[in-house]
Amino acid sequence: DIRLTQSPSFLSASVGDRVTITCRASQGINTFLAWYQQKPGKAPKLLIYAASTLHSGVPSRFSGSGSGTDFTLTISGLQPEDFATYFCQQLNSYSYTFGQGTKLEIK
Amino acid sequence: EVQLVQSGAEVKKPGESLKISCRGSGYTFVTKWIAWVRQMPGKGLEWMGIIYPRDSDTRYSPSFQGRVTISAAKSTSTAFLQLNNLRASDTAMYYCARQDIFFFNDNTYYSWDSWGQGTMVTVSS
Numbered sequence: 001d002i003r004l005t006q007s008p009s010f011l012s013a014s015v016g017d018r019v020t021i022t023c024r025a026s027q028g029i030n031t032f033l034a035w036y037q038q039k040p041g042k043a044p045k046l047l048i049y050a051a052s053t054l055h056s057g058v059p060s061r062f063s064g065s066g067s068g069t070d071f072t073l074t075i076s077g078l079q080p081e082d083f084a085t086y087f088c089q090q091l092n093s094y095s096y097t098f099g100q101g102t103k104l105e106i107k
Numbered sequence: 108e109v110q111l112v113q114s115g116a117e118v119k120k121p122g123e124s125l126k127i128s129c130r131g132s133g134y135t136f137v138t139k140w141i142a143w144v145r146q147m148p149g150k151g152l153e154w155m156g157i158i159y160p161r162d163s164d165t166r167y168s169p170s171f172q173g174r175v176t177i178s179a180a181k182s183t184s185t186a187f188l189q190l191n192n193l194r195a196s197d198t199a200m201y202y203c204a205r206q207d208i209f210f211f212n213d214n215t216y217y218s219w220d221s222w223g224q225g226t227m228v229t230v231s232s
Contacts, residue, residue, distance in 0.1 A: 043224060050211065
């Protein structure tokens with residue numbers, strides 16, 4: 001199974017900051033990677049797919065990059081509603097593992 | 108508007124079975140795979156399995172193979188997740204999600220673009 005490791009697991013930041021979350025795959029996955037945001041008590045929401053394509057309706061302050069084994073999610077200019085937990089997911093031929101999550105908290 | 112609506116919370120005893128549902132609307136249900144995801148309290152997301160409602164082609168995560176059964180009813184645009192021989196460690200939120208597909212540069216990309224609201228399952232004696 002392909003494993004995804006996110007870093008950091010916890011991140012403290014302020015409104016207006018630029019933050020980056022990293023997701024590393026245990027083997028190459030091309031750009032078959034998505035990012036999700038989850039708030040407490042709510043279902044995850046799709047942010048980015050194919051490593052860098054912004055899902056419809058997602059603010060442009062979110063961006064993704066990477067291919068192969070190393071990927072990043074960047075939020076430029078944090079807003080109060082961005083404080084949540086973020087997960088990466090690899091989607092490759094009926095294999096859909098998630099990273100362990102990164103909790104983004106207000107400093 | 109695409110919507111996935113899941114059945115309500117369940118409380119079960121160890122050893123019992125459970126079947127929860129996920130009804131899709133706002134799109135042609137049979138044309139998109141539906142996945143099931145487990146989230147234990149305070150933990151991350153775990154893929155359980157996925158079904159293509161048009162022909163009921165189903166794939167399971169190795170971690171859940173043999174313990175769960177996923178099915179779909181085309182007539183009611185509903186997918187189901189069945190868990191047998193429940194144990195306390197099955198206490199979790201269960202989500203369904205729709206898989207969308209996107210073609211680019213000779214590659215096929217997937218994303219889980221719509222999710223149900225979740226079904227909380229509590230297993231306790």
